[in-house]
Amino acid sequence: MSRRNAGGDDDHPWWKEAVVYQVYPKSFNDSDGDGIGDLAGLARRADYLDDLGVDAVWLCPVYGSPMADNGYDISDYRSIHPAYGDMDDWRQVRDVLHERDIRLVMDLVVNHTSDEHEWFRRSRREEDGYADYYHWREGEPDEPPNNWESIFGGPAWSYDEARGEWYLHLFDEKQPDLNWRNSAVREDVHGMMQWWLDEGVDGFRMDVINLISKTEGLPDGDPDAGLTGAEHFMNGPRVHDRLREMHDRVLDDRDLLVVGETPGASVADAREYVGPNGDGLSMVFQFEHVTVDHGDDKWTTADVPLAEFKEIIAKWQAGLADEGWNSVYLSNHDQPRMVSRFGDDGEYRRKSAKLLGTLTHTLQGTPFVYQGEEIGMTNAPFESPDELRDVEAKNYVERAVEHGEADCYEDIRETVEATARDNARTPMQWSDDTHAGFTDGEPWIECNPNYAEVNVERARSDPDSVLNYYRELIALRHERDLLVYGEFELLAPDDPDVFAYSRRLDGERGLIVLNVAADATSFDVPAEVDRDGLELVIANADDAPATVPATLDLDPYEARVYLTPSQEGGVGQ
Numbered sequence: 066m067s068r069r070n071a072g073g074d075d076d077h078p079w080w081k082e083a084v085v086y087q088v089y090p091k092s093f094n095d096s097d098g099d100g101i102g103d104l105a106g107l108a109r110r111a112d113y114l115d116d117l118g119v120d121a122v123w124l125c126p127v128y129g130s131p132m133a134d135n136g137y138d139i140s141d142y143r144s145i146h147p148a149y150g151d152m153d154d155w156r157q158v159r160d161v162l163h164e165r166d167i168r169l170v171m172d173l174v175v176n177h178t179s180d181e182h183e184w185f186r187r188s189r190r191e192e193d194g195y196a197d198y199y200h201w202r203e204g205e206p207d208e209p210p211n212n213w214e215s216i217f218g219g220p221a222w223s224y225d226e227a228r229g230e231w232y233l234h235l236f237d238e239k240q241p242d243l244n245w246r247n248s249a250v251r252e253d254v255h256g257m258m259q260w261w262l263d264e265g266v267d268g269f270r271m272d273v274i275n276l277i278s279k280t281e282g283l284p285d286g287d288p289d290a291g292l293t294g295a296e297h298f299m300n301g302p303r304v305h306d307r308l309r310e311m312h313d314r315v316l317d318d319r320d321l322l323v324v325g326e327t328p329g330a331s332v333a334d335a336r337e338y339v340g341p342n343g344d345g346l347s348m349v350f351q352f353e354h355v356t357v358d359h360g361d362d363k364w365t366t367a368d369v370p371l372a373e374f375k376e377i378i379a380k381w382q383a384g385l386a387d388e389g390w391n392s393v394y395l396s397n398h399d400q401p402r403m404v405s406r407f408g409d410d411g412e413y414r415r416k417s418a419k420l421l422g423t424l425t426h427t428l429q430g431t432p433f434v435y436q437g438e439e440i441g442m443t444n445a446p447f448e449s450p451d452e453l454r455d456v457e458a459k460n461y462v463e464r465a466v467e468h469g470e471a472d473c474y475e476d477i478r479e480t481v482e483a484t485a486r487d488n489a490r491t492p493m494q495w496s497d498d499t500h501a502g503f504t505d506g507e508p509w510i511e512c513n514p515n516y517a518e519v520n521v522e523r524a525r526s527d528p529d530s531v532l533n534y535y536r537e538l539i540a541l542r543h544e545r546d547l548l549v550y551g552e553f554e555l556l557a558p559d560d561p562d563v564f565a566y567s568r569r570l571d572g573e574r575g576l577i578v579l580n581v582a583a584d585a586t587s588f589d590v591p592a593e594v595d596r597d598g599l600e601l602v603i604a605n606a607d608d609a610p611a612t613v614p615a616t617l618d619l620d621p622y623e624a625r626v627y628l629t630p631s632q633e634g635g636v637g638q
């Protein structure tokens with residue numbers, strides 16, 4: 066498989082030309098029958114990833130953890146959770162990937178640790194040097210120090226009986242926030258990052274990195290402005306200083322992919338995080354396009370408004386075009402399955418999964434493929450709250466019933482099924498064997514019952530599968546600089562069904578037309594598009610014309626990519 070991420074110059078780093086595959090290890094592949102995916106299981110699938118053609122793997126946390134948030138609550142940054150294996154297994158994964166020219170990016174979770182981390186234990190005991198490792202506040206046990214809300218629901222503070230003080234946790238109470246004002250904390254984090262770099266990692270995905278700096282004094286937040294307190298911790302006052310320091314001390318002069326997860330970041334914020342004139346991050350994960358269907362919070366959802374969605378994408382494409390770089394994703398371990406959300410997981414499952422893949426692989430930016438997306442995995446049924454595993458979803462159900470928003474689970478089941486993160490975490494569907502070939506034991510979370518139909522084995526042997534289409538998309542991306550670097554321009558912004566745009570690089574041009582609707586439609590190619598020389602290079606329908614007609618008749622969820630021939634050899638030559 067040809068891969069182009071050998072590393073270029075400063076303007077063409079490998080990570081701009083890469084397609085990244087995200088692995089959620091707990092649900093990827095279980096090698097020892099305990100029902101939990103593991104590193105040996107991942108290593109066995111290296112050929113699968115190679116065959117798909119991806120250039121890098123982002124591995125979600127595999128570190129020591131009590132697993133209150135599936136590993137995003139770390140109790141030991143320098144060890145591997147025994148359910149996943151040990152450091153030798155990790156090195157094995159690193160080596161089998163590197164042997165195939167696939168890079169390995171690790172999750173870096175340093176906004177918070179687990180409350181079982183040694184630092185927190187010491188801090189709770191106010192041991193020398195550790196008392197200020199976290200955000201502690203005195204106060205009465207029935208009155209939290211401020212009104213901030215946790216992202217997982219409820220107050221962002223818990224009272225610790227042992228120390229007799231409150232501590233801050235923007236997520237679960239088992240995830241206390243580190244105090245980044247303390248230089249000893251920063252040094253410990255830098256040392257840990259260095260340790261992983263010495264182990265040969267190729268980058269970091271920085272978990273909620275824009276939450277690490279809080280307003281001095283931790284003042285109350287505006288209770289009417291969404292998540293209470295967010296203005297004091299999202300993109301906080303010293304976040305850029307912290308990231309620059311990290312860059313200068315640890316990351317500078319290395320050929321790394323560094324992607325920051327930045328909820329609530331605007332384009333202007335992102336421009337400060339990304340690029341040589343910013344904090345040096347390669348790119349960020351922004352959230353605007355994956356909150357476009359949210360109401361007051363993620364549990365009140367509406368249909369995706371296409372015009373607004375297009376506008377958001379176009380804004381980010383333009384906003385980071387000259388300085389900076391975009392990440393491109395529609396799914397990850399925190400989002401419902403993209404085909405269920407943005408496409409149609411019934412009649413048009415394959416077709417719409419291919420359409421969405423076409424979108425993510427033809428925008429400017431680095432595409433991220435989340436495990437199972439490449440076979441069109443869908444949201445799962447959660448018939449009872451007992452089937453939920455995620456702390457966030459469980460909290461939501463508990464609170465909704467407690468606060469009288471719902472009489473019982475059945476009242477909110479539809480919302481949970483549309484929204485819960487567990488949708489993304491059902492086991493990878495490898496085959497139609499028991500438990501989708503994921504485990505010989507009992508899986509930690511039920512498989513999606515559609516695995517008999519939707520699975521890798523079946524997709525592999527079907528030329529028309531989503532999987533084979535993804536392989537083509539990834540190969541195309543590797544072949545054409547136009548798709549990686551070309552300038553993006555949104556066409557027909559008001560069209561309620563069609564997402565169309567052009568790409569342009571030097572003398573090369575591209576036209577991408579996606580009918581994001583379950584009805585057939587026609588699309589008049591706007592006059593500003595030069596149709597001459599454009600040739601069909603990939604489509605999800607057999608009968609798409611090879612050149613661009615003045616009006617395109619599009620089937621439901623039809624996707625077409627037309628490019629002028631490559632001037633450097635490759636597709637279309």
Ligand code: GLC
Pocket residue numbers: 134137138174236272273326398399
């Ligand atoms: C990020 C992770 C999510 C986790 C949270 C707290 O958003 O992606 O899975 O629960 O941070 O670490």
